Amino acid sequence: MSVKILSITLLLLSIFPAHPGKRRPCCVDVTYMNKSAEVVGETYRQQAARPPCVKAIIFNTGNGGQLCADPKAQWVKDLTANMTKV
Numbered sequence: 213m214s215v216k217i218l219s220i221t222l223l224l225l226s227i228f229p230a231h232p233g234k235r236r237p238c239c240v241d242v243t244y245m246n247k248s249a250e251v252v253g254e255t256y257r258q259q260a261a262r263p264p265c266v267k268a269i270i271f272n273t274g275n276g277g278q279l280c281a282d283p284k285a286q287w288v289k290d291l292t293a294n295m296t297k298v
């Protein structure tokens with residue numbers, strides 16, 4: 213009896229994701245072009261590939277925007293070398 217309740221509970225937990233809602237928009241495309249002139253601030257974020265999201269470095273730009281950059285681009289490596297990952 214209690215085993216059955218337990219398995220139903222586990223089933224429900226596996227159906228409903230642990231972290232509902234609050235999905236941050238993610239990068240589905242990156243730029244390889246040198247956009248270092250647009251980057252502001254001292255921090256960047258790293259995004260893992262999780263379709264449809266792609267692996268990306270996310271920089272802040274002026275007026276609160278964000279820039280999705282290719283982690284393989286040299287200018288991205290140059291910039292992130294001196295920035296803090298958040």
Ligand SMILES: *[C@@H]1O[C@H](CO)[C@@H](O)[C@H](O)[C@H]1NC(C)=O
Nearest residue numbers: 246247248249286287288290
């Ligand atoms: C990218 O552009 C900046 C200036 O906008 C320049 O200082 C930097 O050297 C460039 N980086 C590469 C890898 O071309």
Ligand SMILES: *[C@@H]1O[C@H](CO)[C@@H](O)[C@H](O)[C@H]1NC(C)=O
Nearest residue numbers: 287289290291292293294295
């Ligand atoms: C990163 O910081 C070092 C030491 O402060 C400096 O020599 C270098 O030019 C900086 N690189 C970039 C891309 O700003």
